[in-house]
Amino acid sequence: MTAATVERWVVSPEQTVRGHFGVPGDKSVSHRALMLGGLADGVTTIEGFLESEDCLATLKALRSLGVRIERTDAEVRVHGVGIEGLKGVDQPLDMGNAGTAMRLFMGLLAPQNFDSILVGDQSLMRRPMERAAAPLRLMGARIETRDGKPPVVIRGTPALRAIDFVMPMASAQVKSAVMLAALRANGVTEVTEPAPTRDHTERMLEGFGIELQRDHATVRIRGGQRLRATHVTVPGDFSSAAFFLVAGCIANRGSIELRGVGMNPTRTGLLEILRAMGADITVSNLATRGPEPTADLLVRPSTLRGIEVPVELVPLAIDEFPVFFIAAACAEGPSLLRGAEELRVKESDRLATMSAGLTALGVSHRLLADGMRLEGRTNAGPVFQAGRIDSHGDHRIAMAFAVASLQAAGEIEILDTANAATSFPGFAALARECGLGIRQGGGA
Numbered sequence: 168m169t170a171a172t173v174e175r176w177v178v179s180p181e182q183t184v185r186g187h188f189g190v191p192g193d194k195s196v197s198h199r200a201l202m203l204g205g206l207a208d209g210v211t212t213i214e215g216f217l218e219s220e221d222c223l224a225t226l227k228a229l230r231s232l233g234v235r236i237e238r239t240d241a242e243v244r245v246h247g248v249g250i251e252g253l254k255g256v257d258q259p260l261d262m263g264n265a266g267t268a269m270r271l272f273m274g275l276l277a278p279q280n281f282d283s284i285l286v287g288d289q290s291l292m293r294r295p296m297e298r299a300a301a302p303l304r305l306m307g308a309r310i311e312t313r314d315g316k317p318p319v320v321i322r323g324t325p326a327l328r329a330i331d332f333v334m335p336m337a338s339a340q341v342k343s344a345v346m347l348a349a350l351r352a353n354g355v356t357e358v359t360e361p362a363p364t365r366d367h368t369e370r371m372l373e374g375f376g377i378e379l380q381r382d383h384a385t386v387r388i389r390g391g392q393r394l395r396a397t398h399v400t401v402p403g404d405f406s407s408a409a410f411f412l413v414a415g416c417i418a419n420r421g422s423i424e425l426r427g428v429g430m431n432p433t434r435t436g437l438l439e440i441l442r443a444m445g446a447d448i449t450v451s452n453l454a455t456r457g458p459e460p461t462a463d464l465l466v467r468p469s470t471l472r473g474i475e476v477p478v479e480l481v482p483l484a485i486d487e488f489p490v491f492f493i494a495a496a497c498a499e500g501p502s503l504l505r506g507a508e509e510l511r512v513k514e515s516d517r518l519a520t521m522s523a524g525l526t527a528l529g530v531s532h533r534l535l536a537d538g539m540r541l542e543g544r545t546n547a548g549p550v551f552q553a554g555r556i557d558s559h560g561d562h563r564i565a566m567a568f569a570v571a572s573l574q575a576a577g578e579i580e581i582l583d584t585a586n587a588a589t590s591f592p593g594f595a596a597l598a599r600e601c602g603l604g605i606r607q608g609g610g611a
C-alpha cells in the first residue's frame with residue numbers, strides 16, 4: 168500500500184481565521200503549459216508552475232517522451248521538440264491521479280507515429296475514458312480502453328481527419344483532447360460544447376500563436392499549425408482558493424486575503440454562488456497576467472443563505488462542490504444542487520463520498536442521483552458533530568472537511584489525505600497558518 172492510503176488529518180475546532188497569502192499555481196493551466204511547451208518550437212518558460220503530483224505526472228511523462236524540462240525555483244523551462252518531435256517509449260506512461268493528464272495526453276498522443284499506453288493510480292483506473300476516446304476515433308485515431316476505463320492503448324496514427332463534434336457532456340478535458348488532436352488533423356475541426364467549460368486550452372493555444380475561431384459554444388481549429396514557444400504566467404488556482412473562501416465565510420471571526428487568484432470566468436462559478444448566498448467577498452486588483460485574469464480576494468465571516476444553484480453555474484464550479492456543500496450546511500435555509508451527475512466520475516464519486524461524510528458529522532441532507540439537497544443550519548450552535556470522514560483518497564473531499572472544522576463541535580478526523588498533494592501541496596501547513604486546528608496524523 169502507498170502512503171496515500173494511510174495519512175490522515177485530525178482537525179480541532181477553531182473560531183478565527185487570518186492571513187494574507189497567495190495560493191499555489193493553477194493545476195489546469197500548469198498541465199497545459201507543459202504540454203503545449205513540449206509541442207512548441209523553442210523554449211517555453213513557465214512562471215508560477217504548480218509543483219503538485221498531478222502536474223509532476225505530466226512533467227515526467229513529457230520527459231520520457233523526449234522533452235527536456237529544467238526546473239529552477241523561479242521557473243520551469245520546457246525545451247519544445249516541435250509538433251512532430253515526440254519520441255515513443257516502451258513503458259506505460261503513468262498519469263498518477265490525474266484525469267486531466269490522461270485525457271489530454273490521449274489527444275496529444277493519438278496522432279503520433281508511435282504507440283503509447285496510459286495508466287494511473289487506483290482511482291484513475293476506475294474513471295471513464297471513452298468520453299475522450301470516442302471523438303478521437305471519429306478523427307481516425309486507434310484507441311482502446313478496457314471496459315471504457317484505463318489502461319488506454321493508443322496506436323499512433325499520424326494522419327487524423329478533422330471532425331465536427333458536438334460534445335454530449337460539458338467537459339473541458341474532452342474539448343481539450345479533441346483540440347490537441349486537431350492540431351495534427353487534415354482540415355478544420357469544430358468542437359461545440361453543451362454549456363461553457365473552462366477555456367484555458369483555447370486561451371493558451373492563442374498564446375502559442377495558434378489561430379482559433381471562437382464563436383459562442385463552438386471553437387474551430389485548423390490542423391497543420393505550429394506552436395511558437397512563449398512565456399506562461401500561471402495564476403493562483405481558484406479551486407485551491409475556494410477552500411479559504413468558504414473558510415473565511417463560515418469562520419466566526421477574522422478575515423483572509425488571497426492574492427493573485429485566477430479569475431477566468433469559466434472557473435469562478437463558486438464566487439457567484441457564494442455571493443448569491445450573501446458572502447462578504449471583496450475583489451480588488453483585477454489584472455491580466457498573460458491570457459488569464461487574476462485578482463485579490465478578501466473574505467470575511469458572513470451570514471450565508473441557502474441557494475438553489477443555477478444549473479448554468481455547475482460546469483463553472485465543477486471542482487468546488489465538495490466545499491460548497493460545507494458552505495450550504497452552514498447556511499440558513501435549504502440548498503439544492505441538481506444537474507451535477509459529473510461529480511460521480513471525479514477522483515471519487517463526490518456526491519456519495521460527501522454524503523457519507525456529511526452523515527458522519529450529523530448533517531441532514533438528501534443525496535440525489537445528480538446532486539444533493541441540504542437543509543441548512545438549524546440553530547446558532549456548531550453545524551458539524553465530531554466524527555471520522557473517509558476521503559477515499561480524494562483531495563478535494565479531504566480539504567473540504569478540514570474547512571468544516573470551523574463550525575464543528577469537536578475533532579474531525581479525515582482519513583486518506585495524502586492526495587491533497589495532487590493539487591495543493593502544503594495545504595495542511597497553510598491551513599494551520601490561517602487558523603485551522605489541523606494536525607497530521609500517522610497511519611490510522
Ligand code: S3P
Pocket residue numbers: 194195196267337338339340341343365485486509
Ligand atoms: C479540468 C476539467 C474538469 C475538472 C478537472 C480539470 C481540466 O474536468 O473537473 O479537475 O483541466 O480541463 P471535466 O473536463 O471532466 O469536467
